[in-house]
Amino acid sequence: MAVVTGSSVLRRTPAQARSRERVERILDAASRIVAEAGVEALTTRSVAAASGVPVASLYQYFSDRDAILLALVERDTAEMDEQVRADLGALEVLSVTTLVETTMRAYVKVYTRRPDFVEIWLRGRTNAAVHEFGRQHNRRTATELRELAVAAGLATEQLLPAAAELAVEIGDRVFQLAYERDPRGDAFVIEEGIAMVTAYLRGYATPAGLEGVRR
Amino acid sequence: MAVVTGSSVLRRTPAQARSRERVERILDAASRIVAEAGVEALTTRSVAAASGVPVASLYQYFSDRDAILLALVERDTAEMDEQVRADLGALEVLSVTTLVETTMRAYVKVYTRRPDFVEIWLRGRTNAAVHEFGRQHNRRTATELRELAVAAGLATEQLLPAAAELAVEIGDRVFQLAYERDPRGDAFVIEEGIAMVTAYLRGYATPAGLEGVRR
């Protein structure tokens, strides 16, 4: 992947600043391409043309074509995760229902705010690398949400990690479905999807998980 | 997308018979390729090499590359639909639970019997044409199952077509998930998936739909 992260808070040298700028420029161009023409249109040539960065120079920042796509996805999923974290943090009553609902509605917020991310994340899953990243992201998300639920007493350890993962995966696919053609998301699909996942997980809930716990 | 369906019952001339044979030969070759090397390996060249039909001649029977893939999918989904029809016909007690369960287990049967179909149908969905065909097939399936359920009194007209469609779509994605890595299907995912879809639809069931109706 070899993405230039440059995540250090301080930009020490001008060279590093320029490098970061260029990476941004490449990713912005890549984002535009994917949003407008789909993942398959993301070629080294198209990125070069759209970003003004020579093809050969792309390899300074990204190990190969897929790495560009992945960097894009990483950048965007980070934003999504942040939204989930914020919204969950603001919850006053924790229950299986509020947990699922808050999480899924946080996703909806980001998809609404970032239409290009819909293209990349929901439709771009045809790309093997994105697909795999999605799987791992879902797995991480499932682990975190499950730990939260167990810690809060909403579910016991009997809620298998595999079940949590399945719930997240199904939630993910609900969104894929909802946004497949309607760029603003099919409201019915979203609502019913939330209901379906909630109903499924309530089967694993403790009484507290069903009723809700004040924080 | 002028697919040669060849669905006419009668073969009128020897020329047409020869044509049908050739289409079969092409599809068999295509099926082998996809099963062994994935959808991306299905190129006009590879099909020509594997089938013995010259590249240019492929265009006598199929409008373009995607049409070959689609014909493949059509042939295979027909078999799948047949299995569903047969298994549903053999049911003695109709209920939301038996309907969902029987249908989904019929799918499992076919996936088990035809591992190449798993590759084409579940993993090949990365191809846009296959994806779209899948959507339409799911829609048709949803319509038929809903009509069956309503006719049998398992659900009322209040069961929206969109809800039926969502259920089928989610069922489909459950399988995609279950067969994603495990060629024999992840049993846990399948069982839980059936449970999830069943639980969802029971929310729309009549008392008869919950209890079951003897045929």
Place this chain on the structure above:
Amino acid sequence: MAVVTGSSVLRRTPAQARSRERVERILDAASRIVAEAGVEALTTRSVAAASGVPVASLYQYFSDRDAILLALVERDTAEMDEQVRADLGALEVLSVTTLVETTMRAYVKVYTRRPDFVEIWLRGRTNAAVHEFGRQHNRRTATELRELAVAAGLATEQLLPAAAELAVEIGDRVFQLAYERDPRGDAFVIEEGIAMVTAYLRGYATPAGLEGVRR
């Protein structure tokens, strides 16, 4: 290698005739390139430019870049072999000395007549494919000459195939040396080389092989 040999005596269809012509055109262009700029200059682009045949079309006639070079070498070595055969056939007295001398001088004739072949065959050996072809050609040549010598009673079976092969290889390298810089061949190196190989093989000769046998 998949070279279009078209070795049939009759050209049946105009299409085949055109195909042969094109192959010739490609090989002629390739020959020119190698002669003028060395083996490394033989790229798909350069051949396309020099022959007027689009890069993609090269792959109609040759499986890959190396196949072009090999076809070139095959075409030329066939001519060389023919010269050797003719000159050996004209020999009145067979001996180790006349055998070696006639063979090596036949090579000299061809190198003199075809300066581009010198570039390809003697200097082009840097290419792995050509190198390997050279090895095999030398092995075949060694086998044939040895059989001729044994059949004519110039040497017994005690002349190991490995020794014959070594003699041919050394002869080959003598020429590489002689033509390395001088496009007309360093006469001294050629003469001394013939002497060296002859002296070596006379060590394995029968009395008849030393004195000579009238045919």
Place this chain on the structure above:
Amino acid sequence: MAVVTGSSVLRRTPAQARSRERVERILDAASRIVAEAGVEALTTRSVAAASGVPVASLYQYFSDRDAILLALVERDTAEMDEQVRADLGALEVLSVTTLVETTMRAYVKVYTRRPDFVEIWLRGRTNAAVHEFGRQHNRRTATELRELAVAAGLATEQLLPAAAELAVEIGDRVFQLAYERDPRGDAFVIEEGIAMVTAYLRGYATPAGLEGVRR
């Protein structure tokens, strides 16, 4: 081709010492690469990666890519020359036979001891720069051996430099042949090669050169 020879005996400044160390590090890395993956794998990038010296910095020590390869060859041939010198110095009886045999066996020693040198020196001759260096090295070697032979009375001035050079060249090619596939050298080829070169040179020997001269 401004190769950094670094042959000066004295290291005057710490900076120069550091420079020498770095050159060594680069050459060691280059040697490893060539030995393991062939001459073609010696790229500026691969050397940089293997040595830890940035690509751009390579140009501080070497004018271009070929210069690295040449420096490598120089370093290794120096070792080879040393072996020849030592073994010849230990000879008690000098004759054409012992001279050739001792020299060639010294080469064998080094090839056996340094398998990576075989790759560089015998198979790496596909590189034009190495090839040319080889030619010059052979010429120098021929000159020295001839002077030794003439001085010792083994041959007269009638032994032309060109003949000596040819002998060395052929000896060189015998080794190329012997080590072409067998990393430990084809014994038959080596033995017969020694015999062939010896027989050739004995044609130019004085009676003393044939019989041997006690030192």
Place this chain on the structure above:
DNA sequence: AATGAATGAGGATTCATTCAT
């Protein structure tokens, strides 16, 4: 109806080298 032949367009990636800092 059948197909050999032809190809424009595009694919990803690597390379040696330079230069501003």
Place this chain on the structure above:
DNA sequence: TATGAATGAATCCTCATTCAT
């Protein structure tokens, strides 16, 4: 002296599709 960054030029090869025959 040292080097991160930059890139023009090139590499081979594949693809879906068309068209003249």
